[in-house]
Amino acid sequence: MEKAKLTLDRDYKIGEIDKRVFGSFLEHLGRAIYTGIYQPEHPQADEEGFRKDVIALIRKLGVPIIRWPGGNFVSGYHWEDGVGAVDKRPQRLDLAWFTTESNKVGLHEFCSFAKKADSEVMMAVNLGTRGVDDAKNLVEYCNLDTHSKYADMRRQNGSEKPFDIKLWCLGNEMDGPWQIGHKTAEEYARIANESAKVMKWLDPSIELVACGSSALGMPTFGDWERTVLEEGYSNIDYLSLHQYYGNAKNDTPNFLAQSINLDSFIKGVAAICDSVQAKKHSKKKINLSFDEWNVWYHSNGQDKKFYDARSWGQEPPLLEDIYNFEDALLVGSMLITLLNNADRVKIACLAQLVNVIAPIMTSKTGGAWCQTIFYPFMHASKYGRGTALIPLLSSPVYETSEFDAVPCVDASAVLGEDGGVTVFAVNKSQDRDIALELDMRAFGDMKVIEHIVMHNDDVKAINTEEKPDNVTPINVKCDESGGGISGIKLGKLSWNVIRLK
Ligand code: AHR
Numbered sequence: 404m405e406k407a408k409l410t411l412d413r414d415y416k417i418g419e420i421d422k423r424v425f426g427s428f429l430e431h432l433g434r435a436i437y438t439g440i441y442q443p444e445h446p447q448a449d450e451e452g453f454r455k456d457v458i459a460l461i462r463k464l465g466v467p468i469i470r471w472p473g474g475n476f477v478s479g480y481h482w483e484d485g486v487g488a489v490d491k492r493p494q495r496l497d498l499a500w501f502t503t504e505s506n507k508v509g510l511h512e513f514c515s516f517a518k519k520a521d522s523e524v525m526m527a528v529n530l531g532t533r534g535v536d537d538a539k540n541l542v543e544y545c546n547l548d549t550h551s552k553y554a555d556m557r558r559q560n561g562s563e564k565p566f567d568i569k570l571w572c573l574g575n576e577m578d579g580p581w582q583i584g585h586k587t588a589e590e591y592a593r594i595a596n597e598s599a600k601v602m603k604w605l606d607p608s609i610e611l612v613a614c615g616s617s618a619l620g621m622p623t624f625g626d627w628e629r630t631v632l633e634e635g636y637s638n639i640d641y642l643s644l645h646q647y648y649g650n651a652k653n654d655t656p657n658f659l660a661q662s663i664n665l666d667s668f669i670k671g672v673a674a675i676c677d678s679v680q681a682k683k684h685s686k687k688k689i690n691l692s693f694d695e696w697n698v699w700y701h702s703n704g705q706d707k708k709f710y711d712a713r714s715w716g717q718e719p720p721l722l723e724d725i726y727n728f729e730d731a732l733l734v735g736s737m738l739i740t741l742l743n744n745a746d747r748v749k750i751a752c753l754a755q756l757v758n759v760i761a762p763i764m765t766s767k768t769g770g771a772w773c774q775t776i777f778y779p780f781m782h783a784s785k786y787g788r789g790t791a792l793i794p795l796l797s798s799p800v801y802e803t804s805e806f807d808a809v810p811c812v813d814a815s816a817v818l819g820e821d822g823g824v825t826v827f828a829v830n831k832s833q834d835r836d837i838a839l840e841l842d843m844r845a846f847g848d849m850k851v852i853e854h855i856v857m858h859n860d861d862v863k864a865i866n867t868e869e870k871p872d873n874v875t876p877i878n879v880k881c882d883e884s885g886g887g888i889s890g891i892k893l894g895k896l897s898w899n900v901i902r903l904k
Contacts, residue, residue, distance in 0.1 A: 405835050407812045407893070409826065410795040410842040417791040418746035420817065423570075425784040426525065427466045427756040428695060429513075430474035432500050433721030436508050438767045439757035440516060445767075452507075453516050456771045460763045461520040461756065464777065465784035468570065470525040470694055470752045471513055475499035477575050478531025478583040482541055485509020486560050496715055498583050503715045510545070514566050523569070525612075525694070525752070528602075530574030530594050531584025538598040539605060542571075546606045570610050570750070572694065573598055576617035576645060578627050588627045592634035599638035612692040612750070613639040618646055619668040628672060632679040632689060641692040641750060644672055647760075648733060649700025655729055655862055657803035659831040662736035662813055666744070669693070673747045692750035696737055698730040698776070699760045722759040726774040728874050728896075729862040735779035735813075735829045735898040742783070742815040742827070745791035753780055764868070772871035775864075778857055779827075782876070782900045786825040792816040801832060812837060812893060824849065826901040830893035837895075841888040843903070851881040851888060855900040862896065876900075 429435050438445075443452030472480055476499045484493050484506045492506035508516075517524045526545065528538040543553040545566045557565070573595040577586045586594070591614065599611050613631050616624045628642060646668060650658035669691065676689040701724035709719055724730075734753075741751050753776075757763045762777035798812040811832040817825045824846065830837050843849050857876040864874050876898070893899055 404838045404892070405799050406838050406840060407796065407798040408840045408842060409814055409816070411792050411816050411824065412845040413792070413818060414845065415793040415795075417743060417793055420742060420745045420787060420789060420791050421749040422467045422788060424741055424745070424748055424751040425465060425780070425787070426468035426470065426694070426750060426752040427464075428470040428474070428752040428754045429756050430759065431472050431476045431480075431497065431504055432474060432755075432759050433723065434718050434758040434765070435755055435761070437505070437718040439759070439765055441508050441512070442767070449519075451512065451515060453519060454765065454771065457757055457763060457765060458519050460771055460773065461522070464762060464781050466520065466522050466756065468525045468750070468752070469517055469520070469522045469756065470527065470572065473499065473527060474575055475582060477527040477529050480529050482510055482544075486511060486556070500721060501710050501713055501715060502719060503717050505717060510566075511560060511562055524566070525570045525572065525750070526568045527572035527575055528598065530577060530591070530598060531582055534594050535598045535601055538573075539601045542602045542605045542609070546609070569608065570612070571602065572612045572614075572643065573639070574614055577614045578621055578623050579617045588623060588630035592631045595631060596635035596638055599635055603638060610640040611638065612641040612643050612694065615642040615644050615672060619664065619671075625671075625675060628675045629679060632676060636679060636683055636685060636687070636689070639689065641690050642672060642676060644668060644691060644693045645695035646693075647695070647697055647699035647754075649698065650729065651700050654804060656801060656809070656831070656833060657805050658729065659733055659736065660803050660806045660809040661733060662740045663806055663809065665696075665737055665740045669740070669744045669748060690749045691747050693741060693748050694750060694752040695754040696751060697754045697760050698726065698733055699724060701725055702760075720758075723764075724760050725865050726776045727863045727865050728775055728859040731775035731779055731857060731874065732829055732831065732896060732898055734776040735827065736831070738779055738783040738787070739813045739815040739827050739829065742787055742791050742817065743794065766868050769868055772866060772868055774866055775874045778876050779898050782855060783827060786819070786900060786902060787817050787827065789817045789819040792818055792824070799832070799835065799837065811835060812839065822904070823852075824903045826899075826903070828893055828899040828901065830895055830897050830899070832895050835895055837893045838890040839893050840890065841903075843888065849888060849903045851891065851901055852904045853900070853902040854879045854881055854891065856894065857898040858894055858896060
């Protein structure tokens with residue numbers, strides 16, 4: 404068996420892992436909200452109409468923050484439509500997804516849902532069709548205990564206490580021509596900075612995320628980040644990154660190598676942040692919010708027909724990617740990459756959470772189930788809390804159409820508060836099992852206490868409502884996995900969680 408070696412030392416640290424890297428995202432899009440988390444007529448609905456079966460799965464996943472209400476949707480959203488008496492709320496045409504928004508779920512309902520899901524809200528303001536005034540009013544409505552117009556309006560609408568939302572996005576993907584109210588870098592930099600300034604005047608305790616590029620391949624990448632940072636450096640706290648990958652060419656080795664692209668995206672944006680910091684002679688470091696990441700391509704063709712038809716339907720099945728086993732492997736590698744950049748990536752949102760490019764799916768007339776990508780995320784969220792260690796890794800490599808030397812093994816290691824260490828590893832090789840040697844001499848006597856493996860002989864295998872457990876992880880006996888920490892078998896095409904004490 405070929406070998407890989409991972410050397411770890413408790414003093415070689417990348418940094419503390421911010422629990423918000425295990426965040427997710429729910430947009431008013433397709434069936435994410437309506438018939439996803441909210442369906443009053445469903446047998447599993449609670450007194451507010453939220454599905455208890457879905458909430459139970461979100462809690463199992465362990466999601467400390469949820470970005471809301473979009474996404475592209477936020478760039479045309481009027482939050483006032485979603486507060487006050489539900490039967491008086493208007494129906495609105497949403498130009499982001501060519502659907503009709505009922506506004507039955509608004510601010511108060513979503514905050515209540517987030518609490519039930521053991522999560523906090525990461526709120527986005529509309530900097531597409533709106534701007535400074537709206538951002539200011541929304542902060543007052545959500546966070547202030549004053550006796551003033553919007554804080555009083557919140558009280559009248561049933562919430563005496565402020566929602567106290569700590570993390571805010573200054574718009575969404577404003578560099579993209581598809582965005583309602585798309586802006587040049589200069590236009591966005593001005594509106595984002597002015598909004599940020601007054602939002603913090605109202606509530607200095609909030610943290611703000613400014614839009615970076617909506618993908619590494621955007622033509623304005625680099626200049627966009629620099630312009631936004633130069634204008635707003637003192638008011639913003641994080642810069643956002645978004646990235647989705649697909650395998651439309653059915654080139655699995657190259658698809659699985661995309662974590663290399665993700666890593667260079669993160670390092671590139673961190674370098675731009677640092678260059679602006681240097682230029683400004685500032686003590687402040689801007690960190691990163693990777694607030695949209697996932698695989699997304701399966702549903703594109705089908706969705707285009709819906710947009711072209713302009714039928715303005717409600718809760719249409721949009722972006723319902725059905726994830727297969729290879730998607731779960733890439734999601735595992737993406738999680739590893741985020742953990743290996745824990746010193747800069749403080750927030751990350753798996754996009755999205757329910758039905759829309761999501762780990763959790765629901766049927767309107769049936770139950771809820773987990774897609775393949777649910778499992779690596781759940782493992783990382785459960786066992787990936789603590790300190791990210793520097794993974795000194797040597798691995799066999801392979802070549803793809805895009806990349807020269809792709810390590811067969813991606814790995815990260817997390818030192819937990821209990822002194823235990825968890826290694827996450829993906830073996831991307833199509834044909835080679837690899838024996839992983841763990842050199843942990845600085846830890847003293849360490850033993851593998853659990854080895855979780857996810858593998859399927861068919862990279863296209865999926866989970867469905869009828870067969871929800873087709874692709875799931877299993878526990879392998881530690882002694883069967885190669886014996887001790889000198890030869891842990893990472894089977895070809897597998898996701899591995901190795902827990903040591
Ligand atoms: O997550 C789906 C969409 O992808 C979001 O609305 C948008 O921000 C991105 O383009």
